[in-house]
Amino acid sequence: MRLEERAIVFGRESNLIGVLTKPTAEREAGANVAVIVLNAGLLHHVGPNRISVAIARRLAELGFPVLRFDFSGIGDSSPRSDRSPFAESAMTDVSEAMEWLQAETRAERFILTGICSGADISFRAAIADERVAGVALMNAQGYELDTSDEVHADVKQRKDLRYYLTDALFNPRSWKKVLTGKSDYLDIGRLVGGRLRSKLAGESLPESERLVGELRSLLDRGTRLLILYSEGDTGLDYLRTNVGSQLPQLQAHPGMELDVLRHTDHVFTPRKTRNELLERVIKWMEFLDWRAGDDSSELPAAAEILANGRTR
Amino acid sequence: MDSGGAPIEPFYFGAEPHLLFGCHHLPKGESARGTGVVLCSPVGSEYYRSHRTMQRLARQLSRANFHVLRFDYAGCGDSSGEPQDAGIAQWKRDIGNAVETLRERSTCERVALVGLRLGATLALSVAADRDDVDTVALSDPVLSGRDYLSEIQALHEQDYGSIGSNGDGEILGFPYAPALRAELDGIDLASQAAPALDVLVIDSSDTSSESSEATSKALAANVDFRNIPGPRFWIQDPDEAMVPAEALRQLVAWIRQRCA
Numbered sequence: 001m002r003l004e005e006r007a008i009v010f011g012r013e014s015n016l017i018g019v020l021t022k023p024t025a026e027r028e029a030g031a032n033v034a035v036i037v038l039n040a041g042l043l044h045h046v047g048p049n050r051i052s053v054a055i056a057r058r059l060a061e062l063g064f065p066v067l068r069f070d071f072s073g074i075g076d077s078s079p080r081s082d083r084s085p086f087a088e089s090a091m092t093d094v095s096e097a098m099e100w101l102q103a104e105t106r107a108e109r110f111i112l113t114g115i116c117s118g119a120d121i122s123f124r125a126a127i128a129d130e131r132v133a134g135v136a137l138m139n140a141q142g143y144e145l146d147t148s149d150e151v152h153a154d155v156k157q158r159k160d161l162r163y164y165l166t167d168a169l170f171n172p173r174s175w176k177k178v179l180t181g182k183s184d185y186l187d188i189g190r191l192v193g194g195r196l197r198s199k200l201a202g203e204s205l206p207e208s209e210r211l212v213g214e215l216r217s218l219l220d221r222g223t224r225l226l227i228l229y230s231e232g233d234t235g236l237d238y239l240r241t242n243v244g245s246q247l248p249q250l251q252a253h254p255g256m257e258l259d260v261l262r263h264t265d266h267v268f269t270p271r272k273t274r275n276e277l278l279e280r281v282i283k284w285m286e287f288l289d290w291r292a293g294d295d296s297s298e299l300p301a302a303a304e305i306l307a308n309g310r311t312r
Numbered sequence: 313m314d315s316g317g318a319p320i321e322p323f324y325f326g327a328e329p330h331l332l333f334g335c336h337h338l339p340k341g342e343s344a345r346g347t348g349v350v351l352c353s354p355v356g357s358e359y360y361r362s363h364r365t366m367q368r369l370a371r372q373l374s375r376a377n378f379h380v381l382r383f384d385y386a387g388c389g390d391s392s393g394e395p396q397d398a399g400i401a402q403w404k405r406d407i408g409n410a411v412e413t414l415r416e417r418s419t420c421e422r423v424a425l426v427g428l429r430l431g432a433t434l435a436l437s438v439a440a441d442r443d444d445v446d447t448v449a450l451s452d453p454v455l456s457g458r459d460y461l462s463e464i465q466a467l468h469e470q471d472y473g474s475i476g477s478n479g480d481g482e483i484l485g486f487p488y489a490p491a492l493r494a495e496l497d498g499i500d501l502a503s504q505a506a507p508a509l510d511v512l513v514i515d516s517s518d519t520s521s522e523s524s525e526a527t528s529k530a531l532a533a534n535v536d537f538r539n540i541p542g543p544r545f546w547i548q549d550p551d552e553a554m555v556p557a558e559a560l561r562q563l564v565a566w567i568r569q570r571c572a
Contacts, residue, residue: 005390007322007333017322019333019390041551044363046389048550049485053390076320076335076367269357269485270472 001025003057010069010100016093017076018045018069020104021056027063030285033133034107035059036097037068038114038121040267044075048115048267051274055113058278062285065105067097071121094125109133111285115267116141116235126223127214134224136281139266141235208242212250215243219253226284227258228277230266257284318374325383325413329397332406333390334383335367336417337374347447347571348379348420350410352431355403356395356464357484358546359388362428365545365555369426372564378571379418383410396480396487400434400495407438411445422446424571426563429546430454433499436531440507447570448532449512449563452546455527457499461488467547502527511535512566514559516542538562 001024010016037052039045045068046053056066070077072089080089094112101107111134112122119140126132218225229236243250250256259280264273318340326332339345351366353359370380384391385406387398411423424447427435432453439445454460461483468483481488488496502523511532515524520539528537542556 002328003392005324005331005333005392007324007390009320009322017320017335019322042364043360043550044367046360046363046384048360049357050360050389050395075363076322078320265472271480271482271485271487274485 003060005056008067008069008100011072011093011096013080015072015078015080016069016096018067018097019056020101021060021066021068023060023063023065025061025063030064032106032108033064033111034101034105034109035064035066035111035113036094036101037066038094038112038118039071039074040115040118042074045070049269049271049274051115051268051277054274054278055281058282059285062282064111064285065101065107067101069093069097090121091125091128094121095129098129098131111136113138113281115139119235123214126218130221132223134226134285135218136226136228136284138228138268138277139230139233139235140227140239142238208246211242212246215250215256216253219250219255222255224284225256226281227256228280229258229260230264230268230273231260231262233266236260318371326406326409329393330386330402330406330409331392332383332386332409334381334410334413335370336414337370337378337380337382339377339379340375341377343377344379344418344420345377345571346420347422347424348381348414348418349373349424349426349567349571350407350414351380351382352407352425352427352435353382353384353388354429354431354546355385355388356486356488358429359384361548361550361553362546364550364553365560366428368555369560369563372560373567376564376568378567379414379420381410381414381417394487396489396492399492400499404434404438407434408442411438411442415444422571424448424567426451426567428452430460433457433501436501436507436509436511439509446508447510447567449514449567450531451514451559451563452516453501453513453528453531454499455501455524457496460499461493461496501531504531506530506532508533510570512563513537514563515539516544516556516559536566 003024004022006020006022008018008020010018037045037047037055040048047068052068056068059066071093073079073086098110101110108131110132112125112132113136114122115138119137120142122135122137123140126135215225251258261273261276261280264270268274268277319338321336321338323334323336324331325334351370353366354362366382370382373380383406385398385403387393387395407425414420414423421444423445425435425439425445426449427433428451432450435448436450436453439448464483472484481490481493509532511534513528513531513535515528515537517539518541525537529535540559540562542559543554545553545556
């Protein structure tokens with residue numbers, strides 16, 4: 001079957017714009033599963049280095065319908081009329097994407113994936129909605145939509161603040177300003193700059209309990225987790241800080257995989273590593289095979305990676 | 313309110329193997345202008361970094377009652393194919409296709425082109441060959457393909473020189489095959505004849521170099537050259553880059569003035 005893509009407008013406010021890539025192969029197992037690729041930060045649904053397009057087309061070849069779309073106020077999608085903060089509207093957007101796919105395809109369950117903030121929102125959406133059967137998180141930064149300054153401070157102190165805008169993404173106030181047009185884009189930088197200074201002055205207080213609890217409840221529910229990091233990514237520091245000691249236990253669960261990709265950057269710019277990333281996701285999806293119950297898998301030595309902060 | 317509420321219609325146009333993704337921004341007011349505007353993006357890593365600015369520009373033009381079409385070239389963005397299968401000649405055909413598509417969708421008789429970086433260079437070339445385009449706004453056009461290649465190659469070395477190999481001519485995550493390099497190498501606007509067009513050239517560097525100013529002013533019969541210092545968003549980290557508000561304001565005003 002030939003690749004077929006369709007430009008779509010959806011959502012209760014008809015403000016969400018995306019592209020549906022139709023499956024190019026028949027699929028028995030997992031026929032009721034669709035994939036949704038979420039925005040990485042402020043980048044539109046094509047993704048950095050066109051990665052979302054590559055993911056969509058590759059997974060369509062395996063028989064999955066894939067939707068890539070823009071959150072309200074990002075990329076091609078207009079803001080919502082209620083001007084709700086990003087942390088709220090993004091969650092509503094994901095629900096509406098699932099509803100649209102449910103109506104348009106045979107999908108009843110969903111895989112969510114995204115880089116950076118797209119990973120964080122995938123995680124949040126999985127917790128909120130049992131239709132999410134699995135999440136592939138790439139360089140997740142905080143697993144939070146509204147993280148306290150203290151939690152971040154610990155990570156920030158370790159690392160330069162290259163991805164500081166992630167915080168702005170999770171700060172409803174700054175988003176509201178951007179999305180209502182009351183500030184131009186310049187202001188978000190100033191606003192975030194102010195937040196960062198206060199953060200750096202804050203003291204470390206890791207809030208790992210909640211995160212570990214959420215990870216565990218997802219796994220117990222049967223939701224599959226693939227957690228991927230680029231070597232040296234700040235998000236890995238966050239995970240190590242907050243989950244590190246609990247990780248071996250989480251790792252023992254067959255529903256969780258964690259891996260670190262080498263020789264790449266935050267958005268997988270080198271093409272070779274984008275292909276590696278894709279193959280890693282595909283391997284994860286194929287072995288899941290969407291049968292109920294557990295199955296045995298070889299788990300990567302993630303605990304060691306986390307402890308050392310690097311692969312061999 | 314900033315979104316303006318004007319509808320955006322995403323759609324695919326053209327034919328396989330060059331199905332192109334477009335977003336048609338409908339004019340906000342009831343009396344649409346008789347001239348539509350097609351936006352011509354840069355390519356490679358500059359494409360995704362500048363999407364936000366192009367989207368803002370489209371929205372502003374739609375608020376000024378223009379029909380606007382943003383689209384992705386073959387092998388770029390949401391369009392079909394892979395970047396290595398396309399090149400300058402194809403991308404110019406894509407612009408022509410976009411102009412015709414917008415005319416059909418809008419009943420506009422004429423179309424203005426706005427281009428950024430390599431998109432500006434392509435837009436100028438397409439406009440020179442068409443009867444239905446006589447207004448062109450160029451932002452930081454690639455004047456020399458050779459300089460452009462060395463510039464992005466240097467950025468690649470700086471950021472990724474130590475990561476992996478560059479076997480297939482990859483620059484900043486995108487393939488630059490020998491055929492594309494040869495096409496780029498052939499771009500030299502300084503030695504090109506000036507078409508009978510109305511052209512705005514925006515140079516966003518802090519201070520325009522004498523040579524780029526001279527070349528820019530000779531690009532067409534009637535050139536309005538403006539040095540408007542602003543962010544070089546097409547190479548910056550997209551989460552940190554700013555939209556060039558002043559350049560967009562002047563660009564929209566210039567097009568409004570020319571297109572009823």
